[in-house]
Amino acid sequence: MPTTTLIEPHGGTLCELIVPEAEREALREKALTLPSITLTPRQLCDIELLLNGGFSPLRGFLNRADYDRVVEEMRLQSGILWPMPITLDVSEAVARTLNPGDEVALRDPTGLLLAVMHVEDVWKPDKEREARLVFGTTSTEHPAVAYLMHEAGDYYVGGTLKGVQLPVHYDFKELRHTPAHLRAEFERRGWERIVAFQTRNPMHRAHKELTDRAAEEVGGHLLIHPVVGMTKPGDIDYYTRVRCYRKLLKYYPEGRAMLSLLPLAMRMGGPREAVWHAIIRKNYGCTHLIIGRDHAGPGKDSSGRPFYGPYDAQELVQKYQDELGIGVVPFKLMVYVPDQDTYKPIDEVKEGERTLSISGTELRRRLAEGEEIPEWFSYPEVVAELRRTHPPRHQQGFTVFFTGLSGSGKSTIANALMTRLLELTGRPVTLLDGDVVRTHLSKGLGFSKEDRSINVRRIGYVASEITKHRGIAICAPIAPYEADRQYNRQLISSFGGYIEVFVDTPLEVCEQRDVKGLYAKARAGLIKGFTGIDDPYEPPSNPEIVCRTTEETVEQCVEKILDYLYREGYLKKEENGA
Template identity: 60%
Template sequence: MANTPHGGVLKDLLARDAPIRDQLLKESDTLQDISLTERQLCDLELILNGGFSPLEGFMNEKDYNGVVDDLRLADGSLFSIPITLDVSAEEVKTLDIAPGKRYTLRDFRDDSPLAIITIDDVYKPNKDVEAKKVFRGDPEHPAVRYLYNTAKEYYLGGKVQAINRLNHYDYAGLRYTPAELRAEFNKLGWQKVVAFQTRNPMHRAHRELTVRAARSRQANVLIHPVVGLTKPGDIDHYTRVRVYKALLPRYPNGMALLSLLPLAMRMAGDREAVWHAIIRKNYGASHFIVGRDHAGPGKNSQGVDFYGPYDAQVLVEKYRDELGIEVVPFQMMTYLPDKDEYAPKDEVPEGVKTLDISGTELRRRLKLGLAIPEWFSYPEVVKVLRESHPPRAQQGFTLFLTGYHNSGKDSIARALQVTLNQQSGRTVSLLLGETVRSELSSELGFSREDRHKNIQRIAFVASELTRSGAAVIASPIAPLEESRQVARETVEKAGGNFILVHVATPLEYAEKTDRKGVYARARAGEIKGFTGVDDVYEAPTNADIVVDAETTDVRTIVHQIVLLLESQGYFGN
């Protein structure tokens, strides 16, 4: 094919002879292991299959510094995102990691050996410089948060030798390597290929813009969605791939092909656009659609977009000659109801009626079960989205009650269980604080760390039940704001809904009505670390509802909570 890889040669490390890989497999059993995280696995896969050509391993310090400072590898090649293997100081010491030594890189999920790395160097990056130059430094940027909160202290540089391909049990037939995709293009006789990057579902407007882009350049379309790590909160890739497969027959016969990209996005805006162009060039594309605010993560800590709307297009254009791939500007499409067709917004005459549905509005309609018109999306696409995102009345949720011991939260929780069983039609699960302590966390004490771990366990169980459509009622004391926030994030990350109920019954009343005498024992020093006596309770400031069992009876409180659930659409008509 005429579309040469970045750097001139596809670094397909998987193409080496089987006997050599067999020797490496035997050697891997004699070496110490480095277990790779999910992001590192995504990076390694694209190193091994040539998607990151000309890289043949994780960046050493010279390559890393060159990319961070000037978008250049040490040999001068254009590359815009640092590809690094981070390890902790403890791992460096325990594994005695040093230049020249070899280690087996293993998949954390099944411990399978994937490659052997020969260490070039072990270096401590300047994360402040990386955050500022690569991601513009704002603390709200997801890659900056990852850099400071997740990435370890040291980076390892070195070339890798492939042992095995990564195991994927989903959509195996759609996971082409660059070499395989190039061979497929050659088989089909495709000389010009327009690649379309996406991490979202596709609708009719996306189909129209890709068809226009292909026809204007006498090319075919490669739908190349990211199925590695994307922006937190994005729709899961299983749903998205079902959408892409449903959409594919809507293209003119033979125009489009779907292939999945196992990329861990950094949401790095203009730098990411250059990176994406390099990757698509390696996969054999001749053209690449760069969108408005391409790979932007939204708004920063000042409420302003991280990147300008056309920053990505400007930077890719700057390096156009080196990239060797033609950039196709993403056209914003709008629907013309009088003609029943889509057109680029900037080509619509003033005064002509247009219709649009924003992503926010689409999510609202899905959530509430409202109609989604066929002019916006095809029925087969909407069907997939509704299957994965049922309306609120069919979604699970977690009611998380927090308050002092004997605040009335357990009585409220039990009454809620009965009420929801009566009217919701969902499975209802009750996780009382004392029950969880005895069944799930019997070995834990009441230190800050153990309290946090206990709430994490509750959140995990709640998230799994909520994901399956159940109503979960949890009523731990949960005195720490950090733990409650983690619980919310855990449930919401699993696709569930989280409602925080602060049972704000005063401590004095809870203690006065304590017939079991637990507070008295704590005051006497018989119980240590007791919330409200010799341990802190951090009252929530972000509760969805606040109730008080001193001034309001349980029946009324339950009614208030049910009214809140009804107002948010959790019960059908």
């Protein structure tokens, strides 16, 4: 049976949920007759850490009583500190098939059985309450809130797990340790004081200096423990990051540091997430955790306001430090002092001392524009690895995504842009028009809200593949819903450029242009759910380009887009022989 000993909160006992080998075959046989849930990428990360003990003392996805108390008080019903709701979200259709006392098989996308869940509760949560209390905001500019509101299912299923096996990974196998394995490795090495470094970004000289200082401060060793599950949309992919970490390891003193990968789905929850990270690292056998500036924060909103204070996370973890049973090593921002050729925490810099730093945004800009990255900032091997997978912007693929009402002129401008790009460049250009895609890619889909969302996201998926392989995709669906457009933006931006073009044409003008008579049929009630008539069009909140076809010609719109592509570096004048 799974280990369920919870005598001391985070006191060293792992709650591993994989059943003994003799019971697994019986569970597999039983699961053949049970309903199944196919887990999402986030749920796969969560179940791996539930099954391997990384989320000890949890024995499954939170039931309603535990969920409510975690949201309100950061505690389980037992009183044990736990800051983050770990929930199995499902659609209403799935929820209606489940009742307390049922069992359900949890599978990966290939159908592989991972666990059988004993259902304790099925309920519809108040997501706004969860967002406000857990993340401190209901703004969907916060990535976890956006996921909660637009991606997660509307119902939660809570219950205990009997694990059959962990999710399968084929990459970096030698770096994927369970908590039990990592504890055993520390013991084998004779490490007693271990400070963990949480990261979702490449590490550079400032990180090296910070982690060296932390290991020296605790008089122990360093675990570089990067997240390789879900991180913030737009982050550098973990394959690149892990190759960078490996290059960095050689710069540490012999025997000081080791690298292990954490399959965590981050929520970017700031202070609460920092407490969560501390619990997880304690489960993995660490005695200390580095908490840096704005630990696990998502940064700022569109108005420039940070979601969390720079040291809120440090303060909350220190508040619960004794209860957590893991030491905190707080660090402030590290800056380079060129006159001394060294790094210092910013609070140790003397008045008048000159300092240098490069932000993550500035680093991405330099990579995108092919600019020099100085050696005081990073190591040559790390920079070379980053350049391999993040070439200058003019060598990347990109997607131009048009959105607007039917009859706004999207398809006309998109076709004109395609011909101009074919004229100016030697690159492959693919046009994904809404009507054409429905004929070939989405045949059989109707025009319900759900079907329209599926159609737009399918277009986004194809565009992401084109962008990934450094081609140019032009998309021209109506795409009426902001959530679908944001989903596509996040997906495509992880592979290259994403340029949203809002073709802002008034409804009355679109109706006048309607050669198919669709608006007239919608007005007459012959077509239901027609965008702009009896179904809303949600204008983009922050498009890169706005084209107003009542004021601008097709040629002017195309030139506006091309000017943007040249200005932002997606195209180079040399491609036109200029």
